[in-house]
Amino acid sequence: xxxxxLVWWAVSLLPEDERAAAGAELVAHGVRRPGRDEPAxxxxxxxxRRLRAADTVRxxxxxxxxxxxxxWPGLAAAHARVPFGRAQRRALVARPDCPDELVPALVTPxxxxxxxxxGARGRAVPRSVxxxxxxxxxxxxxxxxxxxLAHGGPEVATELVTGVxxxxxxVRAVDGFDHNHADVVTAFWSAVAAxxxxxxxxxxxxxxxxxxxxxxxxGTFAGLLRRVAALPGACPDPRVLVHAPVFAEVVAAxxxxxxxxxAARHLSRLRVRGEVLRQFVERLAVEGVEPRPVFARLVxxxxxxxxARMWAHGQDSDLDRLNELAAERDPELRRFLAAxxxxxxxxxxxxxxxxCAGAVEAEAVLAGVDPPWGELERAHAARPLPEPVVCAxxxxxxxxxxLVSGLSVERVTLLAPRxxxxxxxxxxxxxxxxxxxxxxxxxxxxxxxxxxxxxxxAREVLEYLHTVHRREPDDPWVRRFAADVxxxxxxxxxxxxxxxxxxxxxxxLGPLLSPVNA
Numbered sequence: 001x002x003x004x005x006l007v008w009w010a011v012s013l014l015p016e017d018e019r020a021a022a023g024a025e026l027v028a029h030g031v032r033r034p035g036r037d038e039p040a041x042x043x044x045x046x047x048x049r050r051l052r053a054a055d056t057v058r059x060x061x062x063x064x065x066x067x068x069x070x071x072w073p074g075l076a077a078a079h080a081r082v083p084f085g086r087a088q089r090r091a092l093v094a095r096p097d098c099p100d101e102l103v104p105a106l107v108t109p110x111x112x113x114x115x116x117x118x119g120a121r122g123r124a125v126p127r128s129v130x131x132x133x134x135x136x137x138x139x140x141x142x143x144x145x146x147x148x149l150a151h152g153g154p155e156v157a158t159e160l161v162t163g164v165x166x167x168x169x170x171v172r173a174v175d176g177f178d179h180n181h182a183d184v185v186t187a188f189w190s191a192v193a194a195x196x197x198x199x200x201x202x203x204x205x206x207x208x209x210x211x212x213x214x215x216x217x218x219g220t221f222a223g224l225l226r227r228v229a230a231l232p233g234a235c236p237d238p239r240v241l242v243h244a245p246v247f248a249e250v251v252a253a254x255x256x257x258x259x260x261x262x263a264a265r266h267l268s269r270l271r272v273r274g275e276v277l278r279q280f281v282e283r284l285a286v287e288g289v290e291p292r293p294v295f296a297r298l299v300x301x302x303x304x305x306x307x308a309r310m311w312a313h314g315q316d317s318d319l320d321r322l323n324e325l326a327a328e329r330d331p332e333l334r335r336f337l338a339a340x341x342x343x344x345x346x347x348x349x350x351x352x353x354x355x356c357a358g359a360v361e362a363e364a365v366l367a368g369v370d371p372p373w374g375e376l377e378r379a380h381a382a383r384p385l386p387e388p389v390v391c392a393x394x395x396x397x398x399x400x401x402x403l404v405s406g407l408s409v410e411r412v413t414l415l416a417p418r419x420x421x422x423x424x425x426x427x428x429x430x431x432x433x434x435x436x437x438x439x440x441x442x443x444x445x446x447x448x449x450x451x452x453x454x455x456x457x458a459r460e461v462l463e464y465l466h467t468v469h470r471r472e473p474d475d476p477w478v479r480r481f482a483a484d485v486x487x488x489x490x491x492x493x494x495x496x497x498x499x500x501x502x503x504x505x506x507x508x509l510g511p512l513l514s515p516v517n518a
Contacts, residue, residue: 001463001466003190003459003499003502004032004499006459006462006463006466007026007031007495007498007499007500007502008023008026008031008033009469010465010498011026011364011483011495013024013469013481013482013485014485014486015486015487018489022125022489023327024479025493025495025496026499029194029496031496031499032311035265036040036192040068040069040221041068041070041071042066042068042069042070042071042320042353043074043130044071044074044075044077044078045074047063047064047071047075048075048078050063051063051064051075051091052084052085052088053293054087054088055087056087057087057091059087060088060091060092061091064091064092065092070095070097071283072097072099072102075092076102076105079102079105079106081104081251086111086114088518089106089107089111089114090113090114090117092106093106093114093117093118093121094113094117094118094121095106095121096118096121096122096123098121101126101127103118103125103126103128104128104129105127106130107132110132110139112136112139112140115129115132115133115140115141115144116141116144116245117139118144118147119143119144119146119147119150122151124151125144125147125148125151125152130148130152130156130159130160130190131140131163131369133145133148133160134159134163134164135165136165137164137165137166137170137173137248138169141173141468142173142176142177145160145170145173145174146173146177146184148175149174149187149188150181150184154187154190157187157188157191158194161188161191161192161195161221162220162221162222164220164221165219165220165473166218166219166220167217167218167221167224168215168216168217168218169219171214171215171216174188175269175270175271176249176271177271178271178272178274179271179274181272182272182275182276185272185275186239186275186276186403187278188241189239189240189242189243189462191487192214192240192243193240193243193244194243196211196225196240196507197244197245198424199225199228200228200244202245202246203246204249204250205233206228206229206342207236207241207250208233208236208238208250209228209229209231209232209233209236209277210224210231210233211233211236211237211239211240211241211244212232212233212234212235212236212237213227213231213233214237214240215239215266227263227516231445235258235261235262235265235266236250236254236262237262237266238262238263238266238267238276239266239267239276239287240276241280242276242279242280242283242448247283248283248287248288248289250386250436251284251289252290253462254287256292256293256294259292259294259295259298260294263301273301273429274301274302274303275303277299277301277302277303278302278304278305278308280298280349281295281298281299281302281304281311281399282304282305282308284311285305285308285310285311291311291312291314292315293316295312296313296315296316296319297310297316299316299319299321300318300322304344306330306333307459309323309326309330309333310332310333310336311334311465314335324337324358324359327359327360327363328358328359328388328414329414329415330390331395331418333348334359334360334391334392335365336364337360338360338361338367339367341360341361341364343364343367344364346365346366346369349371349372349375349376350375350376350385352365353365353366353385353386353389353425354385354386354389356386356388356389356392358388359389359391359392360392362386362388362389362391362392362393363392366392371396371398373398373399373400376393376403377400378446380403380405381402381405384406385403385407387407387408387411390403390404390407390415391411391415394415394418394422395419398467399422400417400421401421401424403420403421404422404425408424410424412426413436416439416440416445417439417440417442417443417445418443418445420446421443422443423440423445423446424446424454426448427440427451427454430457430506431456431457431460432455432456434464434467437451437464441477447477448477448480449480451477451483452477452480452481452509452510453508453510454508455508455509456508456509457507457508458501458502458505458506458508458509459502459503459505459507461508461509462502462509465477465478465481481513484510484513485513488513488514498512498513
């Protein structure tokens with residue numbers, strides 16, 4: 001965002017009766033309010049002529065680019081007179097401002113390449129297009145199916161599942177979604193399970209049979225339900241079972257070979273395999289299913305939670321080694337693993353810590369010990385303690401900044417949300433990564449006041465606050481910033497000075513909100 005946009009956004013946070021004076025000050029100094037004037041309308045005749053002369057989607061996009069409003073009624077009339085070609089329709093239908101009522105006309109006659117662009121609008125797919133997708137499920141691209149599901153909710157998922165003529169082709173399209181859309185995949189399979197529940201009830205055999213058939217069923221969902229009683233259920237689908245009331249019963253009763261086949265047959269080609277496996281193994285842990293090596297191997301292949309790691313530990317040596325590494329950044333897992341080690345008195349604590357092979361062993365040495373921070377700082381200054389040992393120390397009250405020195409940049413970034421001192425070191429540079437700030441805020445490691453006075457440069461901090469405000473208007477940091485702005489704005493000339501400072505300031509945002517500095 002430009003500086004002017006950010007300043008006007010800050011003005012918008014003022015109480016309504018105070019905005020006028022702030023706006024007048026900015027306008028008096030030639031600072032226009034972005035988007036204040038209505039954009040000029042691009043004449044439909046001109047746009048039509050240029051569009052018909054364009055021969056690529058990019059060229060069509062260029063015709064409509066710029067600070068213009070599109071005359072959609074005019075373009076709709078032009079298309080009704082003489083339909084636009086494929087390139088023109090692909091460009092028009094993908095625009096966020098393309099009216100819903102024009103979309104059906106642009107995809108008629110049906111063209112999969114045009115229809116695939118409907119999802120680029122970033123909002124709900126019109127019902128007429130959804131019905132076309134349902135009828136032509138084998139001809140549409142996964143991106144359009146994803147758009148239908150992502151912006152439709154459970155009702156639209158139900159409509160799609162129960163309406164397609166070939167259920168297996170719908171599942172194949174959903175299988176094409178990547179990890180950025182894992183939540184859409186989960187919602188889809190939850191809808192499938194909800195539709196099966198009245199028919200399968202609490203019958204494990206019915207759930208095995210129905211789930212095994214869904215992914216490759218060559219007919220309608222209604223046809224599947226009619227055949228449930230006769231289906232063999234040889235290899236149930238984990239994507240359905242994880243939402244079933246008999247999940248634990250079915251999976252616990254399956255042999256190791258059956259479990260391995262379930263994962264290999266239904267999940268091996270998925271782009272969201274890790275996310276689906278995570279749901280599967282987490283429910284196993286929550287339901288208290290007896291852990292087995294085959295389950296532990298699935299945990300290893302997933303993106304497992306701490307609970308799943310602890311549940312499966314000791315069943316697979318490769319997972320156990322991964323757990324030892326994960327314990328460096330996971331205090332709960334580290335304490336769990338350390339408790340499994342024999343208790344021993346450390347004697348010389350520093351020497352004992354230097355001998356530790358990893359964070360878990362260091363945790364075991366530190367069990368019940370109040371760390372002598374001064375002694376540890378002196379030892380670290382003389383010769384840095386191993387990084388895994390520092391990982392085991394960082395969560396303890398009183399962890400000093402002196403132990404942060406010598407840590408790699410990667411380790412500092414990893415540990416920042418767990419220690420105020422590490423967080424301060426991580427944020428001390430000229431520019432902090434937004435993702436790191438988010439992690440520190442979520443953990444509550446540093447308060448918003450300290451972040452305001454620490455993060456830099458000021459303009460990027462303001463952009464971050466703007467992003468937070470769009471996502472969560474009542475965010476405490478935004479409220480605090482609004483209060484600071486209101487206080488500072490009582491000083492004459494604050495807004496022009498604030499805008500000027502934003503363009504050059506390399507330091508934090510907080511000092512710019514001081515009326516004295518303004």
